[in-house]
């Protein structure tokens with residue numbers, strides 16, 4: 237089994253996930269998770285804001301199969317929205333429909349999402365629908381579209397590894413979009429497996445949406461892609477207020493600061509909460525070198 241598959245399999249292990257919750261932010265996760273509660277997270281956001289970096293906040297959570305858990309997640313996200321508003325920080329919300337009941341009952345999930353999107357809209361806060369595995373792709377797009385009928389503060393993610401990503405970006409071209417390579421393990425009949433092919437598609441999608449003129453979030457730690465985008469926006473006279481770079485909290489911190497200093501809009505994805513395990517394992521799957529973050533944390537205590 238490849239190392240990537242190994243970590244993805246671990247990320248999907250529910251027993252390990254609940255065990256991890258009991259032990260707090262151990263195993264090095266504290267370097268990539270901003271805190272376990274809202275207060276700690278707002279403090280982290282304030283620090284980033286001071287350096288000219290905006291944030292997108294993700295209340296971590298996976299494997300939600302009980303309505304009570306989805307309701308608790310919704311309440312927590314509503315609290316985050318209030319905290320962003322009350323503290324006047326530069327931040328928006330990233331959420332995963334599965335955490336709000338997508339795998340339980342569609343209408344229940346819709347109602348949870350609606351409450352979140354409506355409150356965020358009241359405070360002029362954007363809500364991004366993160367994209368998960370393929371089974372949840374179309375149900376998530378559809379929920380976002382439905383909510384968009386009443387609330388314009390929603391947008392989503394296009395994952396470059398899907399063969400259908402060209403059609404999806406065309407369909408959702410009027411939305412604010414985050415473009416990513418794609419983080420889950422998907423079969424070859426629906427997703428590219430070859431890194432070079434995924435990278436190529438990623439660039440094409442970014443260019444397409446930038447030329448479209450709608451706001452584009454380029455979410456990557458890949459310096460080659462970032463350098464390419466810098467050139468592309470220059471040649472095509474795309475103003476800085478039409479796009480931003482995004483990276484995950486704790487990754488390539490120097491580059492995050494450097495991009496902000498260079499005058500680009502920069503947004504850090506700030507995950508927080510007790511349910512950090514699946515998120516952390518997917519980061520190890522993407523880049524086993526991230527294990528050095530783990531060992532550093534373990535040995536420098």
Ligand code: FAD
Pocket residue numbers: 365366367368393395416417418419420455456457458459482483484487488504505522523
């Ligand atoms: P990779 O392909 O992992 O790396 C390319 C190259 O960049 C590497 O070979 C290396 O040279 C360099 N590099 C990468 N990381 C580092 C590092 N830490 N230090 C030094 N060099 C490095 N996926 C989804 O499926 N759905 C989502 O909703 C989603 N949201 C995301 C939001 C954000 C803000 C980000 C950053 C990612 C998100 N992802 C999401 C994950 C994404 O799909 C990729 O799996 C992940 O970003 C890894 O790909 P990459 O583009 O960062 O570069």
